[in-house]
Amino acid sequence: MDEVASAIADPVRRRILTLLRGTPLPAGDIAERFAISRPAISRHLRVLRESGLVRDDLVGRKRIYRLDPGPLAALVDWLTELASPAPWERHLDALETEVYRTRRESRTRGPAEHRREHTA
Structure with missing residues (x-):
């Protein structure tokens, strides 16, 4: 390479x-x-x-x-790996999605319904 x-x-x-x-x-x-x-x-x-x-x-x-583009394959693979997000970045993206989903659900339920869930 x-x-x-x-x-x-x-x-x-x-x-x-x-x-x-x-x-x-x-x-x-x-x-x-x-x-x-x-x-x-x-x-x-x-x-x-x-x-x-x-x-x-x-x-x-x-x-x-x-x-003969064959020898470029190893370099392309390495560059692709380098440019792709690290595994922990994908986990952070999933966590961010879950936080937004939870916030959206709590806004649509309203305060009374939210209190009932936590007191039951």
Whole structure:
């Protein structure tokens, strides 16, 4: 997960992943979409390949890159868990709901009915 997080930390690499989300592309086509050198794009592609986020196939003399979102699963799971409420927060929400329900019921019953319940 750390290698994947490190790979997607760079905005150029995130943009490459977004490009590859739509369709596999040769390295040259990827490089044409950036204002940085081809060797720099090659280094970014190497980082993405080593993290497992992209796969490459040699087709003739071209290297075709495609997105492999599988390694993102562990990171997505961790982020989802981190963003979801903690179990105690759900208990507090349930308690709040019960307090409001009890207040609403006591207002609708009126004071005389409420006193009868407590004296019986």
